[in-house]
Amino acid sequence: MNDWIKLLVPALALTLLSAPVLAAEEVNVYSARKEALIKPLLERFTQQTGIKVNLLTGKAKTLLKRLQSEGRNTPADMLLTTDAGNLHAATAAGLLQPVDSALLKAAVPRNLRDPNDRWYALSIRSRVMAYSKKRVKASELSTYEDLADPKWKGRLCIRSSSNIYNQSLLASLIRHNGAEQAEEWAKGVVANMARPPKGNDRAQVMAVAVGICDIAIINTYYMGVMLEKDERQKKAASQVSIFFPNQGGRGAHINISGAGIIKGAKHRENAIRLLEFLVSDEAQLWYAKVNHEYPVKAGIPVSDIVMAWGYPFKQDGLNVGELGRYNADAVKVFDRAGWK
Amino acid sequence: MQQLTTDHSAPLAPLRFAFRRPSGWTLSAAFVALIIATPILTVLGFLFYPSGDTWQHLVDTVLADYVTNSLLLMLGVAVGAGSIGICTAWLTSMYSFPGRPLFVWALLLPLAMPAYIIAFTYTGMFEVAGPVQEWIREHFNLRYGEYWFPEIRSLGGAISMLSLVLYPYVYLLARSAFLDQSVCALEASRTLGCGPWRSFFFVALPLARPAIVTGLSLALMETLADYGTVQYFGISTFTTGIFRTWFGLDDSVAAAQLSGLLMTFVFVLILLERWSRRQARFHHATNRYQTLPNIKLPPLMGWMAALACLLPLFFGFLLPVGQLAQWAVMTFTEMVNEDFYELMMNSFLLAGAAAVLTLIPALILGYGNRNHATPLSRFLVRLSAMGYAIPGTVIAIGVLIPFGALDNSVDGWMLEHFSISTGLIFSGTVFILLFAYMVRFFTVSLNTIESGLAKIRPSLDESAKTMGYGGLEILRHVHLPIMKGSLLTALIIVFVDVLKELPATLVLRPFNFNTLAVRAFELASDERLADSSTAAIAIVCVSIIPVILLSRTIAHSRAGQS
Numbered sequence: 079m080n081d082w083i084k085l086l087v088p089a090l091a092l093t094l095l096s097a098p099v100l101a102a103e104e105v106n107v108y109s110a111r112k113e114a115l116i117k118p119l120l121e122r123f124t125q126q127t128g129i130k131v132n133l134l135t136g137k138a139k140t141l142l143k144r145l146q147s148e149g150r151n152t153p154a155d156m157l158l159t160t161d162a163g164n165l166h167a168a169t170a171a172g173l174l175q176p177v178d179s180a181l182l183k184a185a186v187p188r189n190l191r192d193p194n195d196r197w198y199a200l201s202i203r204s205r206v207m208a209y210s211k212k213r214v215k216a217s218e219l220s221t222y223e224d225l226a227d228p229k230w231k232g233r234l235c236i237r238s239s240s241n242i243y244n245q246s247l248l249a250s251l252i253r254h255n256g257a258e259q260a261e262e263w264a265k266g267v268v269a270n271m272a273r274p275p276k277g278n279d280r281a282q283v284m285a286v287a288v289g290i291c292d293i294a295i296i297n298t299y300y301m302g303v304m305l306e307k308d309e310r311q312k313k314a315a316s317q318v319s320i321f322f323p324n325q326g327g328r329g330a331h332i333n334i335s336g337a338g339i340i341k342g343a344k345h346r347e348n349a350i351r352l353l354e355f356l357v358s359d360e361a362q363l364w365y366a367k368v369n370h371e372y373p374v375k376a377g378i379p380v381s382d383i384v385m386a387w388g389y390p391f392k393q394d395g396l397n398v399g400e401l402g403r404y405n406a407d408a409v410k411v412f413d414r415a416g417w418k
Numbered sequence: 419m420q421q422l423t424t425d426h427s428a429p430l431a432p433l434r435f436a437f438r439r440p441s442g443w444t445l446s447a448a449f450v451a452l453i454i455a456t457p458i459l460t461v462l463g464f465l466f467y468p469s470g471d472t473w474q475h476l477v478d479t480v481l482a483d484y485v486t487n488s489l490l491l492m493l494g495v496a497v498g499a500g501s502i503g504i505c506t507a508w509l510t511s512m513y514s515f516p517g518r519p520l521f522v523w524a525l526l527l528p529l530a531m532p533a534y535i536i537a538f539t540y541t542g543m544f545e546v547a548g549p550v551q552e553w554i555r556e557h558f559n560l561r562y563g564e565y566w567f568p569e570i571r572s573l574g575g576a577i578s579m580l581s582l583v584l585y586p587y588v589y590l591l592a593r594s595a596f597l598d599q600s601v602c603a604l605e606a607s608r609t610l611g612c613g614p615w616r617s618f619f620f621v622a623l624p625l626a627r628p629a630i631v632t633g634l635s636l637a638l639m640e641t642l643a644d645y646g647t648v649q650y651f652g653i654s655t656f657t658t659g660i661f662r663t664w665f666g667l668d669d670s671v672a673a674a675q676l677s678g679l680l681m682t683f684v685f686v687l688i689l690l691e692r693w694s695r696r697q698a699r700f701h702h703a704t705n706r707y708q709t710l711p712n713i714k715l716p717p718l719m720g721w722m723a724a725l726a727c728l729l730p731l732f733f734g735f736l737l738p739v740g741q742l743a744q745w746a747v748m749t750f751t752e753m754v755n756e757d758f759y760e761l762m763m764n765s766f767l768l769a770g771a772a773a774v775l776t777l778i779p780a781l782i783l784g785y786g787n788r789n790h791a792t793p794l795s796r797f798l799v800r801l802s803a804m805g806y807a808i809p810g811t812v813i814a815i816g817v818l819i820p821f822g823a824l825d826n827s828v829d830g831w832m833l834e835h836f837s838i839s840t841g842l843i844f845s846g847t848v849f850i851l852l853f854a855y856m857v858r859f860f861t862v863s864l865n866t867i868e869s870g871l872a873k874i875r876p877s878l879d880e881s882a883k884t885m886g887y888g889g890l891e892i893l894r895h896v897h898l899p900i901m902k903g904s905l906l907t908a909l910i911i912v913f914v915d916v917l918k919e920l921p922a923t924l925v926l927r928p929f930n931f932n933t934l935a936v937r938a939f940e941l942a943s944d945e946r947l948a949d950s951s952t953a954a955i956a957i958v959c960v961s962i963i964p965v966i967l968l969s970r971t972i973a974h975s976r977a978g979q980s
Contacts, residue, residue, distance in 0.1 A: 112940055112944060113932075133929070133930065134927070134928075134930075140811065143815055143818065143925075144926075147819050147821075147822035148825075148845055148846065149822060149826050150826060151825060151826060153842065153929070277545075277571070277652075277945075278943075288546050288562050289562040290562055406667050409662070410667070414478075418652060
């Protein structure tokens with residue numbers, strides 16, 4: 079018995095020592111954006127204001143589950159995430175509280191924030207076509223809907239339907255065209271795929287470069303990252319060009335990264351300050367130049383790489399919160415269409 | 419019945435035959451098992467919610483895929499890991515050939531390699547856009563589609579990855595069984611006319627069956643629970659389906675029903691294992707031990723044996739580590755800093771604490787189940803052992819819910835009576851993470867301890883009792899020394915498993931707390947493979963030392979050796 083107690087006591091001590099101690103000026107952030115993408119910005123905030131930022135990263139949906147189970151006593155003050163669908167899910171679960179800030183409302187356009195002020199977009203990305211310069215002419219491309227046309231048979235590369243970006247794209251198609259047409263479209267795209275979905279967006283661009291397919295569907299910032307990364311990715315990325323679909327109609331599908339304040343946040347004021355910092359000129363410039371995303375605030379320049387694709391472009395004016403409403407439907411449509 | 423000690427409860431003697439008062443062991447075993455089974459029961463509890471039309475949707479579309487792929491995966495890994503493990507274990511136990519002393523411990527090295535890391539690494543090397551195929555295209559002037567090359571991101575690829583990484587479980591347990599076997603039984607079979615092949619298949623293999631079946635069931639449960647590899651390779655199995663349903667369709671009930679189906683598979687696996695052991699007794703029949711023959715193989719056979727051992731080692735460890743090392747050297751200055759050392763300390767401490775904490779309930783339950791089992795306690799033990807086959811994220815959710823509820827109700831109670839808000843006590847600290855590890859890896863400790871206990875003859879207990887030792891003292895003075903090898907094995911396997919663990923850590927970790935596995939995964943899944951290599955290599959390196967220690971313990975634990 080004594081031997082076992084000798085083991086238990088240090089274990090308990092370890093537990094108690096690691097319990098979080100609440101300091102004076104700090105703010106706790108649950109982030110679905112990866113650490114590398116967000117930490118430098120948060121460190122700037124700490125430098126400027128002296129408020130310490132405690133960061134926990136994770137997948138968006140698991141963070142949501144965690145917030146739900148922690149309930150009233152959650153230590154989190156702010157939820158930072160990508161994809162409007164995730165922000166919508168957070169509001170539907172009653173996790174966010176409204177923030178009425180004139181500064182935030184001035185910086186973030188109406189279609190990029192919650193109608194009830196519960197979340198605000200921080201940066202924009204578009205889901206576009208990356209087409210092979212050698213094998214496809216820009217004049218052949220037009221809309222997302224056109225991708226289901228048999229002329230593209232065996233020429234498309236797109237990632238798995240389990241990814242939220244694809245789910246949001248389909249959600250926008252359901253919203254604009256109705257569920258039936260969206261399902262027809264999904265079936266058409268599946269028939270046109272060069273291979274069953276494998277890998278992430280960048281892998282699709284690599285596939286186009288190798289010659290497996292002619293068009294890849296990717297988020298814009300990945301191209302920026304690829305062109306700056308190692309030689310292999312740069313070589314592949316320079317063999318494709320970017321095309322913004324639906325420019326003659328409703329505009330290209332856009333999505334956001336955004337944030338909201340958690341209901342019952344213990345450091346509400348600090349969290350609001352952080353949110354306002356993230357829409358400040360300095361932060362918006364960082365999003366644009368370093369991450370190759372599009373800023374939400376007007377008047378902020380984009381990076382040179384992004385500029386070369388054509389900017390500004392016509393963006394789908396739908397309130398991005400709608401993308402979350404149709405998310406579950408999108409997943410079902412994907413399953414019925416056999417999009418793996 | 420004759421009693422050698424005074425019987426103070428003599429007046430109640432007739433009642434004794436009417437019902438058995440559950441002993442302290444049974445009660446504590448049942449209690450511990452219940453605690454560990456709570457997350458599993460939480461997930462199963464969802465099954466009693468009314469099932470919506472999501473389940474129908476799943477049945478109509480993807481369920482057949484999930485079942486088929488999971489079954490094929492299991493079959494493939496059973497064959498792959500089983501054959502590699504048994505073959506190498508037999509060769510290194512019985513024969514002497516060039517390089518054997520090296521292979522004895524080196525064959526365990528793939529244990530140190532997480533499955534998702536090896537999947538990322540091989541994909542990075544062998545995918546269409548990767549360096550190997552690029553070289554082929556350049557040197558032979560071919561374009562894509564003009565040559566054949568195995569597609570790594572496929573079911574076959576996943577089976578290979580998992581077999582390469584999981585065969586050490588079978589190797590380890592089979593080898594300790596082969597080492598422990600009675601040479602006398604083998605020699606007797608030879609005198610009766612069995613050649614080496616026949617005595618292998620009909621004597622040694624059946625005698626080693628409990629160990630091999632244990633090793634295989636560990637490997638198969640890991641396979642069922644794997645998420646990183648199958649997700650990366652685009653294969654729809656139960657785990658990817660559960661994730662997708664839980665997070666994509668946002669339907670906890672349907673996801674829990676899928677989990678329930680998955681657990682049925684596991685239950686069948688476990689039942690099969692139990693059934694295969696049935697009445698058979700595997701403890702040693704005699705105390706006489708001869709040293710193993712170590713038959714020297716003729717030169718050609720010797721080199722073939724060496725090759726047979728080298729191949730799994732090469733593909734399961736040397737090649738991926740070589741690639742990782744190359745990437746790590748490239749990115750060293752960027753990635754290794756103070757932050758990285760903190761990461762290492764966190765991982766190390768966490769794994770160590772979990773290994774120790776998991777041993778305690780395993781000892782209680784293994785022991786209680788052996789001597790004082792009731793059907794209820796046996797059932798509870800089997801239930802709590804299922805944690806291994808359940809995906810880490812499902813366990814994490816299963817742990818979050820009861821602890822969240824507990825924390826909130828304690829807080830509510832304290833607020834009501836004392837106006838103090840205690841906040842979150844368990845959730846958000848290391849405690850909940852350690853508990854999840856315990857639930858997940860409890861089986862490993864339990865199985866290893868149970869196979870250690872199975873080697874102890876009941877007559878040893880009986881003779882100790884005649885000398886006046888009570889239950890706990892028998893444990894301390896008789897069993898523990900014999901089981902030292904098993905205990906160390908259990909500690910080490912859990913340590914390495916926790917170091918590699920990913921999904922539960924991702925969900926449950928506290929603020930500003932990262933582990934090597936989390937860092938490696940985040941970077942690799944962002945296709946920053948080169949950057950992830952330093953964390954990956956650190957995991958592998960730290961894991962190697964216990965793995966080597968483990969193999970030395972096995973080599974020296976043969977009964978009858980000093």
